[in-house]
Amino acid sequence: MSNGPIVGERRLPFEATSYRLDAGPVLYIVGFLLILFAIAMLVPMTADLVTGNSDWIAFAMSALFTLFIGGALAITCYQPRIVLTLRQTFVLTTASWFGIAAVSALPFFFSDLDLNIAESYFEAMSGLTTTGGTTIVGLDGAPAGILLWRSLLQWLGGVGIIVMGIAILPFLKIGGMQLFHSESSDRSDKVVPSISGLALNIGILYLALTAACFALLRFWGMGAFDAINHAMTSVSTAGFSTKDASIGYWSDPGIQWTITLFMLAGALPFVRYVSFMRGDYRSLWRDAQVRHFLIFVLLVWGGMALWLEAQGQYPLWEALRHAAFSTTSMITTTGFATEDYALWGSACYLVFYTLMFVGGCTGSTTGGIKFLRFDIMWLALKNQLVRLYSPHQVRRWEYNDRAVSNDVVLSVVTFFFVFVGFYLVFSVILGMLGLDFITAITGAATALANVGLGMGDFIGPAGNFASLPDSAKWVLAFAMLMGRLEFFTVLVLLTPGFWKK
Known part of the structure; x- marks a missing residue:
């Protein structure tokens, strides 16, 4: 019997039989x-009530419906002790999102806002996955509740991504994540011994960084309302803003450097x-991926700054x-913008396209x-x-002073192959739906990499996704x-063998 994750325990037995x-x-x-999430909807509902906006009714209706569905599922399917099999864990991860x-x-x-079903679902998925692409035009005049709900979705999605990446995906051996499990969950690393304790510590830290x-x-x-929204979407490296001009609305260098700092903070492993x-x-600093990531970021900063100065763009x-x-x-897949690059x-333009991935x-x-x-692919290349x-x-x-098995290398290489494959497939599909070449290839990249900021006249820094067809x-x-x-x-859910003996 192998081991796997559960809520509230360090591990949960995977019943292979x-x-x-x-x-x-x-x-x-x-x-x-x-x-x-029904309870979370009460926060933007309150914001609309305070500001006298009638959209509080939309949040009240949504909260009641969500509470009814969630309550019905929780009551009818209640179990005193939850034991998840490997198969159930895969289904739960996808079904919950x-x-x-x-x-x-x-x-x-x-x-x-008069959004249709496609636009509404796009906006919600973009928020929860911390992608940051939006279909809403006129954010400057949007209701406070809607703006707060967008930011709250990204903030909750961000902490959910951290917990999923630490507590679930490593056990499923996805894309080399099992190596991260051995690094983050080993008792010798002096991290808290249980996943529930680790999740609690991460939640407290996440809240502290936001504050x-x-x-x-x-x-x-920055005003209090804008500050709380951008604090949530900066730490979660998500990118939703309260302004159509994004961070370019504020010209204060202090605001821009602060958001830069917290985007970097959200891009580091929280278990560290x-x-x-x-x-x-x-x-x-002892973590190799942190060292390499920060060195890479500093090199990109310096190279891009020298290029802009040499081209006479800025001092x-x-x-x-x-x-x-x-x-x-772009590197942290946040998607904020101050200038049209x-x-x-x-x-x-080509540098930013590369950084998207x-x-x-x-x-x-x-x-x-x-x-x-x-890092693992570079290690494989050197050894080859x-x-x-x-x-x-x-x-x-x-x-990181730990042995890397062939299983980890194969997992990473397979992930890279699948990423590139799906990137090409989605690019072709978007092109078939009528999108131009630049919009199609950068739209696929920004969605798969959860960046939220594409290129071109439609989904670039000066645009959004509102003009795209609903099918796209x-x-x-x-x-x-x-x-x-x-x-x-x-x-794995689309594999026939997953559902068979």
């Missing part, structure tokens, strides 16, 4: 999550923060600020391929080169979920 899917535990947990996105779309659909970001944004002069807070002060210090903000927003020249560290709120996988000139040499593959919005929403769940979680 069970061939029939018992949906009870899955539906109970989904129902419990729906109840939590689909279900939560569906009920989260209700306030958008019932609001006065710190809010305080600094207020210090630099926990180790740091518990006295292991070298935990962050050096201003060029560094714009380069740091824009490249960090399309105006910086074709070279910068990078992502932050494993165990963070970011999307993309992530640095852990790049050694084998060419020294075929009889026996080498032990190590990462449905495709992009599904692509966001595929990218966020690391592909295999969804793909």
Whole structure:
């Protein structure tokens, strides 16, 4: 009998001998999550009540419906002790994201924004997956409740992504995540011994980072409502803003540097923060992916700043600020914008297109391929080169002073292959739906990598996804979920053998 995750325990037995899917535990947990989101809807409802906006009715109706569905599932499927099989864990991971996105779309659909079903679901999925692409035009005059709900979805989705990346995906051995499990959950790392304790510590830390970001944004002069929204969407590396011009609405350098700092903070593995807070002060820098990620970011900052200054775009210090903000927003898959980088020249355009795929560290709120996988692929490349000139040499593959098995390398290479494959497939599908070449290839990239910011006249820094056909919005929403769940979680459900003995 192998081990696997559960809620509230360090591990949950995976019953490999069970061939029939018992949906009870899955539906109970989904129902419990729906109840939590019904309660969360009361926050934007209160904001609309305070500001005198009639959209509070939309949130009230959505909350009641969600509470009814969630309560019915939780009551009828209640079990005193939840034991998840491997099969149930895969189903739960996908079903919960689909279900939560569906009920989260209700306030958008019932609001006065006049969004249709496709636009509402796109907006909800973009929020929960921390993608950041939007179909709403006129954010500056949008109701306070809707703006707060968008930010809250991204904030809740961000912490959910961290917990999923630490507590579930490593056990499912998806894309090399099992290596992250051995790093983050080993008792020798002096992290808390149980997953429930780790999740609690991460939640507290996540809240503290959000509060710190809010305080600094207020210090630099941002209004309280805008500050709380951007604090939530910066730490979650999500990218929803309260303004059509995004962060470009505020010209204060302090605001832009603050958001840059917290985008970087959200891109680092949260389990390392926990180790740091518990006295292991070298935990962050000792992690190879953190070192390589930060070095890469600094090199990109410097290179882009020197290029902008040499091209006469800005003075050096201003060029560094714009380069740091824009490249960090793209690398961390946040999607904030201060400037239209399309105006910086074709070279910068290609750099930003490349950065869309990078992502932050494993165990963070970011999307993309992530640095852990790049490190493993680089390690595989080095070892393959050694084998060419020294075929009889026996080498032990190590990462962070731990052995790397062939299973991990195969998992990473397979993930990369699947990522590229789905990128090509979604690009072709979007092109068939009538999107131009630039919009199709960057739209697929921004959805799969959960960036939220594409290129071109429609979905670039100066546009949004509102003008795209509804069919494209449905495709992009599904692509966001595929990218966020690391592909295999969804793909395995489409495999006939998964449902057979």
